[in-house]
Amino acid sequence: MKIIECRQLTKAYRGFNALDQLSCTIEENKLVGLVGRNGAGKTTLMKILSGMLKGTSGEVKVFSHRPFNSLLVSANSIFIDDQMNFPTALSLAEILEESSRFYEHWNEELAWHLFDYFGFHKKEHHKNLSKGKESTFNMIVGLAARCPLTIFDEPTTGMDAAVRKDFYRILLKDYLAYPRTILLSTHHLEEVEDQLEEVLLLDRGKKVLHMSIEELRELAIGLKGKREILAPFLADRNPIYTEVFGMGDEYIVTRNNFSQKEKQEMKREGIQFSGVSASDLCIYLTTSESQKRRTLDDILN
Amino acid sequence: MQVAVIYYITTLMHQFREEGEQVILNTDGTKPIYLQIADWIENEILNGDLAEDKKVYSQYKLADMYNINPATAAKGLTKLAEEGILYDRRGIGKFVSSEAIKIIKDKRKNHTLKSMVEDLVQEAERLDMSETELILLIKETKSRNKGGEE
Numbered sequence: 001m002k003i004i005e006c007r008q009l010t011k012a013y014r015g016f017n018a019l020d021q022l023s024c025t026i027e028e029n030k031l032v033g034l035v036g037r038n039g040a041g042k043t044t045l046m047k048i049l050s051g052m053l054k055g056t057s058g059e060v061k062v063f064s065h066r067p068f069n070s071l072l073v074s075a076n077s078i079f080i081d082d083q084m085n086f087p088t089a090l091s092l093a094e095i096l097e098e099s100s101r102f103y104e105h106w107n108e109e110l111a112w113h114l115f116d117y118f119g120f121h122k123k124e125h126h127k128n129l130s131k132g133k134e135s136t137f138n139m140i141v142g143l144a145a146r147c148p149l150t151i152f153d154e155p156t157t158g159m160d161a162a163v164r165k166d167f168y169r170i171l172l173k174d175y176l177a178y179p180r181t182i183l184l185s186t187h188h189l190e191e192v193e194d195q196l197e198e199v200l201l202l203d204r205g206k207k208v209l210h211m212s213i214e215e216l217r218e219l220a221i222g223l224k225g226k227r228e229i230l231a232p233f234l235a236d237r238n239p240i241y242t243e244v245f246g247m248g249d250e251y252i253v254t255r256n257n258f259s260q261k262e263k264q265e266m267k268r269e270g271i272q273f274s275g276v277s278a279s280d281l282c283i284y285l286t287t288s289e290s291q292k293r294r295t296l297d298d299i300l301n
Numbered sequence: 302m303q304v305a306v307i308y309y310i311t312t313l314m315h316q317f318r319e320e321g322e323q324v325i326l327n328t329d330g331t332k333p334i335y336l337q338i339a340d341w342i343e344n345e346i347l348n349g350d351l352a353e354d355k356k357v358y359s360q361y362k363l364a365d366m367y368n369i370n371p372a373t374a375a376k377g378l379t380k381l382a383e384e385g386i387l388y389d390r391r392g393i394g395k396f397v398s399s400e401a402i403k404i405i406k407d408k409r410k411n412h413t414l415k416s417m418v419e420d421l422v423q424e425a426e427r428l429d430m431s432e433t434e435l436i437l438l439i440k441e442t443k444s445r446n447k448g449g450e451e
Contacts, residue, residue, distance in 0.1 A: 030372075268423070
């Protein structure tokens with residue numbers, strides 16, 4: 001079943017499109033990573049899906065309903081980011097108590113166990129929490145709500161490395177125990193990719209790719225060798241990424257669709273192969289033309 | 302129901318405190334994770350821990366053990382089923398087939414070992430090593446390993 005459907009979805013702000021004719025579907029009970037550079041449109045998409053923003057044109061359906069002003073979507077989804085507006089008069093404990101009345105599938109035990117595990121105090125107030133603690137608390141609310149559609153916008157902001165690791169583990173465990181559709185945006189794909197099923201990569205409001213993490217990991221291949229030896233194998237290819245190093249050596253990232261014969265030939269020529277991680281590939285695929293033409297070294301020298 | 306939830310929470314707390322029996326994957330390698338899962342199950346079969354007609358871990362159990370998405374674990378299981386190493390009993394799970402050990406050994410001899418030998422021969426050529434030298438090296442290594450076992 002499709003939980004999310006976008007067709008030609010566009011969100012126009014003055015002078016630019018935050019989302020530009022975006023079409024995508026997300027199936028039920030998938031754990032999907034939303035990635036892209038700053039300003040790619042991740043937050044805009046998430047806010048539209050949770051009904052907090054309205055698209056300018058195109059179509060968007062969540063649980064087969066238009067999410068904006070939809071009570072059904074609102075009751076069945078939760079959007080967690082670093083600007084949660086919890087009532088300032090309530091203590092942390094009171095926020096959890098009230099949340100349990102808001103969300104049909106709220107899991108009391110999970111909420112309180114995590115609350116204790118991460119060392120929160122019942123009488124603390126949300127506004128006094130440090131950045132990392134705030135994210136941790138928001139994460140607890142997002143998980144305990146167990147909404148059929150759970151959306152996390154950069155949930156690990158400010159968390160230390162140990163807490164981030166805990167978070168990804170808890171996320172997976174609770175997803176296994178209680179499968180639901182989870183959309184999570186991140187700038188650190190490498191930290192969470194093992195737990196994801198799919199990746200949706202955006203760039204300047206457009207979809208670059210949407211595929212399973214396993215496909216993404218095998219999509220590209222890195223080749224290392226002398227430029228003149230590499231060249232014939234790359235004749236009618238458009239490399240995704242090129243790096244020159246040492247004396248005429250090149251590192252080329254390209255589509256991993258060489259025939260077995262080509263690979264054997266390359267190997268004989270002494271060309272080295274390497275896998276290209278999903279997170280590196282996402283960076284290479286979203287490097288703008290201006291960044292490709294001028295490297296940082298050119299600007300800084 | 303309540304008991305189940307508490308049990309789940311307790312195991313959850315236990316696991317992320319102690320990292321329980323979580324298996325650490327080789328994440329910087331080029332080998333896809335689903336292949337690492339398949340390899341691991343193959344090894345369990347080869348060393349006798351998973352005998353013929355025994356039920357293999359479910360995709361959810363594997364996901365939990367390896368801290369990976371269940372779809373990735375499922376891909377590893379499906380691969381083994383396609384190769385005839387596991388067989389499917391609808392709604393119950395996957396089981397070790399009677400041919401499993403033979404299939405794994407054949408596969409590893411014909412593919413894994415063969416490509417390792419290709420690498421070996423290529424490197425020997427690069428070093429201008431003669432065939433006799435290479436064979437001698439293999440013989441020496443073999444006899445050294447035998448010595449170690451005794």
